Amino acid sequence: MPLGEGFNIVEVMIRCPAPPAWFGNFPTEIMSQNDPIPRKAVYRLSIYNRCLRRLVANGIETVSSSALAKAAGVKPAQLRRDLGHLGQLGTRGLGYSVGSLSEAISIALGRAKLQPVILVGVGNLGTALLRYDGFLKEGFELVMAFDREPEVVKMRLSDSFPVMNQEHMGDYMRAHQVRMAILAVPGEQAQSVANELVQAGVAGILNFSPVVLQVPEGVSVNNVDLALELEQLNYFVKPDKNGADNS
Amino acid sequence: MPLGEGFNIVEVMIRCPAPPAWFGNFPTEIMSQNDPIPRKAVYRLSIYNRCLRRLVANGIETVSSSALAKAAGVKPAQLRRDLGHLGQLGTRGLGYSVGSLSEAISIALGRAKLQPVILVGVGNLGTALLRYDGFLKEGFELVMAFDREPEVVKMRLSDSFPVMNQEHMGDYMRAHQVRMAILAVPGEQAQSVANELVQAGVAGILNFSPVVLQVPEGVSVNNVDLALELEQLNYFVKPDKNGADNS
DNA sequence: TCGTGTGAAGACGTTCACAGCT
DNA sequence: AGCTGTGAACGTCTTCACACGA
Numbered sequence: 001m002p003l004g005e006g007f008n009i010v011e012v013m014i015r016c017p018a019p020p021a022w023f024g025n026f027p028t029e030i031m032s033q034n035d036p037i038p039r040k041a042v043y044r045l046s047i048y049n050r051c052l053r054r055l056v057a058n059g060i061e062t063v064s065s066s067a068l069a070k071a072a073g074v075k076p077a078q079l080r081r082d083l084g085h086l087g088q089l090g091t092r093g094l095g096y097s098v099g100s101l102s103e104a105i106s107i108a109l110g111r112a113k114l115q116p117v118i119l120v121g122v123g124n125l126g127t128a129l130l131r132y133d134g135f136l137k138e139g140f141e142l143v144m145a146f147d148r149e150p151e152v153v154k155m156r157l158s159d160s161f162p163v164m165n166q167e168h169m170g171d172y173m174r175a176h177q178v179r180m181a182i183l184a185v186p187g188e189q190a191q192s193v194a195n196e197l198v199q200a201g202v203a204g205i206l207n208f209s210p211v212v213l214q215v216p217e218g219v220s221v222n223n224v225d226l227a228l229e230l231e232q233l234n235y236f237v238k239p240d241k242n243g244a245d246n247s
Numbered sequence: 248m249p250l251g252e253g254f255n256i257v258e259v260m261i262r263c264p265a266p267p268a269w270f271g272n273f274p275t276e277i278m279s280q281n282d283p284i285p286r287k288a289v290y291r292l293s294i295y296n297r298c299l300r301r302l303v304a305n306g307i308e309t310v311s312s313s314a315l316a317k318a319a320g321v322k323p324a325q326l327r328r329d330l331g332h333l334g335q336l337g338t339r340g341l342g343y344s345v346g347s348l349s350e351a352i353s354i355a356l357g358r359a360k361l362q363p364v365i366l367v368g369v370g371n372l373g374t375a376l377l378r379y380d381g382f383l384k385e386g387f388e389l390v391m392a393f394d395r396e397p398e399v400v401k402m403r404l405s406d407s408f409p410v411m412n413q414e415h416m417g418d419y420m421r422a423h424q425v426r427m428a429i430l431a432v433p434g435e436q437a438q439s440v441a442n443e444l445v446q447a448g449v450a451g452i453l454n455f456s457p458v459v460l461q462v463p464e465g466v467s468v469n470n471v472d473l474a475l476e477l478e479q480l481n482y483f484v485k486p487d488k489n490g491a492d493n494s
Numbered sequence: 495t496c497g498t499g500t501g502a503a504g505a506c507g508t509t510c511a512c513a514g515c516t
Numbered sequence: 517a518g519c520t521g522t523g524a525a526c527g528t529c530t531t532c533a534c535a536c537g538a
Contacts, residue, residue, distance in 0.1 A: 039479075040507075046478045050457065064519065073459040077509055080521065092515040092520045109482050117477065128375030129473070134457055138474035140481075179484055182477075204484035206476055210297065210381055212320040220483045222476050226376070227385040229453055229469050230364065230429075231293045232286075234387075235356050236467045237426055237451035287529075311497065324531055327498065339498045340538040 037108070041082045045105050047072045048079065052102035064095040111139065115204075116178050119145040120193055121185030122153045122163055125208055129182060130161050142182070144172060148189075166193075170200035179203040187211045284355070288329045292352050294319045295326065297385075299349035311342040358386065362451075363425050366392040367440055368432030369400045369410055372455055376429060377408050389429070391419060395436075413440075417447035426450040434458045 037045070051071045055063060069079040083089055083101070086108050090096045106112060119126055119142050129135075130145055146166045147153045153163050164172065172178065181197050183190060183205050190209035197205060198215055205221045207213055210228070213221050284292070298318045302310060316326040330336055330348070333355050337343045353359060366373055366389050376382075377392060393413045394400045400410050411419065419425065428444050430437060430452050437456035444452060445462055452468045454460055457475070460468050 037482075038507075039483075042479050042482050043475060046475050047459075066519085071459070075509070076519095077511095078507090080519095081508080084521065088521075090520050093518050094516070095519065109478060111478070111481075115481050115484055124375040124378040128371040131371040132473060134474045135477060138478060140474065140477050180477075180480055204480040206480050212294075212318070220480065222480050224471060224473070224476055226379060226471070227381045227387065228290060228293050229471060230382060230387050230427075231356065231358070231385060232289050233427055233451040233453055233467065233469050234358075234362050235284075235289050236286075237362055285529075313497085322531070323497095324533095325529090328500085328530080331499065335499075337498050338538065339536070340496050342497065 037085045041085055042109065044072065044074060044078070044082050045086075045109060048082070049102055049105045049109070049111075052098055052105070055098045056102065061098050062095045063098055063101075065090070068096070114139055115180045116143045116176060117141070117180045117182060118143060118169070118173065118178050119182045119184065120147075120166065120169065120197070121183065121189075122147040122150075122157075122161075123184060123186070126182075126184035127153075127157065129184060129208075143176065143178065146172075148185075170196060173197075173200040173202065180206070182206045182208070183213075184208045284332045288332060289356065291319065291321060291325070291329050292332075292356055295329070296349055296352045296356070296358075299345050299352070302345045303349065308345050309342050310345055310348075312337070315343070361386055362427045363390045363423060364388070364427045364429060365390060365416070365420065365425050366429045366431065367394075367413065367416065367444070368430065368436075369394040369397075369404075369408075370431060370433070373429075373431040374400075374404065376431060390423065390425070393419075395432075417443060420444075420447040420449065427453070429453045429455070430460075431455045 048068060051068060052063075064076075065079045065083075066076040069076040072079065080090075083096075086104050089101055089104050117140060119129060122130065122145050126145065126147070130142060135142065145161060145163045146169045147163055148166050150163045150165045154160070157163075173181075178200075179202060181202050181204070183193060183197070185193050187209045190207065190211040191213060194205060194207075194213045194215060198219055203219055205213065205215070205219065207221050207223045208226070210225050213223075215221055295315060298315055299310075311323075312326045312330075313323040316323040319326065327337075330343075333351050336348055336351050364387060366376060369377065369392050373392065373394070377389060382389065392408060392410045393416045394410055395413050397410045397412045401407070404410075420428075425447075426449060428449050428451070430440060430444070432440050434456045437454065437458040438460060441452060441454075441460045441462060445466055450466055452460065452462070452466065454468050454470045455473070457472050460470075462468055
C-alpha cells in the first residue's frame with residue numbers, strides 16, 4: 001500500500017535470479033547447538049576432507065597445516081582456524097594425523113549420516129546430474145528422480161533410472177523421510193515445485209534454476225546458477241591483452 | 248626442502264577439490280582502471296539485471312530500491328550500495344528507471360561485448376551444458392566444443408553440435424580469440440587441460456571438475472563443484488525434526 | 495513526503511604473530 | 517626446532533540512519 005499502485009504488480013510478477021547461496025549475507029551459520037561452523041568454513045572443510053582422502057589413498061599418515069593448505073588452495077592460518085572449529089586435532093610440532101583428521105571432519109560435516117536425496121526435473125541438466133559420478137564418489141546417491149512427464153524422460157534415457165511422476169513426489173518424500181532435493185526444473189516451474197517440496201517437509205534444496213526461491217525459514221537453499229557464473233567470468237575477463245602467451 | 252622427504256610426494260600427488268571461487272579470499276576485486284567492483288557485487292548486479300529484464304517485459308518503467316531488492320532477495324541498502332558502484336542512477340523520491348538502470352548494469356558488466364566461450368569435455372555434464380538454454384537466454388553462446396574422443400561424442404549426441412578434437416583446441420582459441428572456457432572434463436585431466444588452455448591464452452575458466460586448478464595470475468577461475476554443494480547442503484540440513492509439516 | 499546516496503557503525507572473515515606443546 | 521592453536525589486528529562486506537534532492 002505504501003507504494004504507488006502500479007508497483008504491487010512488481011512483487012507479484014518478479015520471481016528472480018538466484019542469489020549465489022554462499023553470499024555471506026543472511027544465513028551465515030547454523031545454530032547447531034554445540035558448534036556454529038560458518039558457511040564458508042563448511043565448504044573448506046569438505047575440500048580438506050577430499051585432500052585427506054587422497055593422502056590416505058597414498059598411504060601418507062601425517063600432514064602439516066601448510067602442506068594441506070597448499071593442496072587445498074588456502075593459507076595455513078586459515079586451515080588451522082577452520083580446523084579449530086572441530087576441537088584440538090593436531091599435535092604441536094608434528095602436524096595432523098591424516099586418518100583421524102579426516103574422520104573428525106566427516107563426523108562434523110555429518111557425512112556419517114548422509115541424507116537421501118531426490119532429483120526433480122529430468123531435463124538436460126537433470127539427466128547429467130543423474131549420471132554424474134561425482135556424487136557417488138562423494139558418497140551421495142540420488143534415491144529417486146521425478147518429472148512432469150516421466151514417460152517422455154524414460155524414452156529419452158537409454159538406461160533405466162527410476163523416474164516417477166512428479167505428482168507422487170510429496171508422498172514419496174514423506175514415506176522415505178527425504179529431506180534434501182535437487183531442483184533442476186525450468187525457471188517458471190521452480191517456485192511452485194519448491195513450494196511442493198516445502199509442503200513435503202524438505203529441509204534443503206540445491207537449486208539449479210535461475211530463480212530466487214522464496215522458502216520459509218529453516219529450509220536452506222543452495223543456488224547454482226550457471227548463467228550467472230558465466231556472466232561473472234565474462235566480467236572478470238579483461239577483453240584487453242590480445243594474442244596468446246607464446247607462439 | 249624444508250619439509251620431511253615424504254612430503255614432497257604430497258605436493259605432487261595432491262591435486263585437490265575446488266575452492267568455491269567466490270570465496271571472498273584472494274581475488275576479491277579486479278583492477279579495472281576506472282572501477283573496482285567487488286566480486287560479490289558483480290554477482291548481485293547480474294541478478295538485478297535479470298529482474299530488470301522481467302520488469303521491462305512486463306512494461307514496468309520504474310522501481311524503487313526496496314521493490315527490486317525484494318525481488319532479488321537482498322536488502323534495499325545493499326542494492327543501493329551496489330548500484331552506487333555504477334554512479335548516480337536513481338532519482339531521489341522516485342526510484343530507478345528500469346530501462347536505463349538495466350542498460351547501465353549491462354554496460355558495467357560488459358554484456359555489450361560478450362566473450363566467445365568454448366566447452367572442453369563433452370561428457371554427461373558437458374552435453375547438458377551444450378544443450379542448456381539458460382546460456383542462450385542470457386546471451387551467451389558456446390562457439391565450439393572439444394573432446395578427447397569427438398567421434399564417440401558425436402555418435403552419442405543425436406543432434407549435431409560442433410565437436411572438435413581436443414588437440415585442435417589451442418589453435419582454435421588463438422585463431423578465434425577465445426578467452427573463456429568451460430571445463431567439464433574428468434578430475435584427473437582437469438589440470439593438464441587447464442594448462443593447455445592457459446598456453447592458448449585463456450583468461451577465464453569456469454571449472455566443473457572437483458579439483459583445485461593451479462593457474463598463473465591474471466587467469467580467473469570460477470569453480471562449480473556439485474558434490475561440494477551437496478555436501479554443504481547435507482550439513483545444513485538438520486537431521487532432526489522428523490515428519491512433514493502438515494498432513 | 496518519499497526514496498536515493500552515503501558516512502559511520504557494525505558484523506564477519508582472514509591474516510598475523512607468537513605463546514605453548516612435543 | 518617444528519608446528520599447532522589462538523588473541524589481536526586488519527580488511528572487507530553489510531547494515532543502519534540520515535542528509536539531501538525531487
